[in-house]
Amino acid sequence: MLLEIFMVFFKIGMFTIGGGYAMLPIIQKEIVESKGWMSDQEFLDAISLTNSLPGPLAPNAATFVGYSIKKVPGALAAVLGAVSPSILIILFIAMIFKNAMQYSIVESIFNGIRPAVVALILYSVIKLGKSAKIKEEKKWILALAAFIAVSILNIHPILVIVTAALIGIFFKKTKQQGREGENE
Secondary structure: OHHHHHHHHHHHHHOOOOOHHHHHHHHHHHHHHHOOOOOHHHHHHHHHHHHOOOOOHHHHHHHHHHHHHHHHHHHHHHHHHHHHHHHHHHHHHHHHOOOHHHOHHHHHHHHHHHHHHHHHHHHHHHHHHHHOOOOOHHHHHHHHHHHHHHHOOOOOHHHHHHHHHHHHHHHHHHHHHHHHHHHO
């Protein structure tokens, strides 16, 4: 099982260019759809949690998923699998091309890859948005407010996450108080 976890994350790391957010649709496809190691909701919760932690998303997500499957050995296998391809590719490029970006072919490759990475990130946002199953209008307003706070008002994402968490607690308490009032 540990080798399988390593290989799944190695494959994810090998074919994902553009960082953690570009990895999300591939991780979701492998972990949720292909392997069935997590449900869509569990995956969304995992990404929500790991996205709020310091450090890169991909190793954080790999750690969480690996741990949920096989505890500490699973976490180690997943992280090693996720980061090994990047390390190997960087070592290879460093050995072969001292100044890789000076070669027009390398620059052309990256010019072609960048739009694909943007598309993967957009796909990830749409897929995660669908699996979030936001049905209440106030949650959509909260999502829109968080987007505006980060993208337009340049409020730090950590402050937005903490504020959203506090609002979530407030919503829950308000809902509970409403139920208690109905029961009386």
